[in-house]
Amino acid sequence: MKHIITALVENRPGVLARIVGLISGRGYNIDTLNVGPMPDGTVSRMTITVPGDDRILEQVTKQLNKLVDVIKVTDLTRERHIDRELVLIKVSAPPKSRSEIIELVNLFRAKIIAVQSKSLIIEVTGTEEKVESFLELVKPHGIQEISRSGALAMARE
């Protein structure tokens, strides 16, 4: 099962290395991770997705919570939450196949953010499921490059 964990941490050099080291030191592969600073710059927030069973992930979150620069770790997997991912895709698009790609982009409420002679760069945002469906449909056109943010998650009331 894939777990979604969020963590608030001090924004200092070395903190990310310790967190990533703790998780991968226990043999877990981090599937996706993202980290960015909060507005005041002193605190950063991370979202991490890790495949693994509940019992072991519980140990990992407990140990993360003990790290000195970690403010709070939450496993959102079994709580009500929303999650979204941003993906940039460079897809082959000679003029003759552009209209078909544009149709897909509109259906998924994605955006074309760069038009180049032989390719388009597309931005798509949504749940992992939506993003995967889009990638599947666009694949036959030839995907040249992909960049995924990994899931961002937030608890609902």
Next chain:
Amino acid sequence: MKHIITALVENRPGVLARIVGLISGRGYNIDTLNVGPMPDGTVSRMTITVPGDDRILEQVTKQLNKLVDVIKVTDLTRERHIDRELVLIKVSAPPKSRSEIIELVNLFRAKIIAVQSKSLIIEVTGTEEKVESFLELVKPHGIQEISRSGALAMARE
């Protein structure tokens, strides 16, 4: 100056820890980082933003390129590229201030992805500049939570 670095790496436990360790071991603070797998699952792609001068960042990218699980590292800072970030924002929104927030959301082509009794969760995508402007304008309403993906970047033709 903020550098945007992209890296293609083998998707194995420990690789992310080595990369993050190498950068922070040299005293650089990683501002934002994101990593996600490519469709076949064997390779992951990362985007990292690090403040620092050109000369030192050049050394860091060279050393990253030498790591055994690193396929390719590119500093896009001085190349033509596009960059985008995804941000989720939970903002206080009692019924009387909702219309003002909705107006901002429409102006920035953002999206409301959850409506709760006293707050809204908003999804905004764009360049760092656009995202910062949106945060600035929404701030007076009371930001309860933010989650940022950090920049995703891709070279243009």
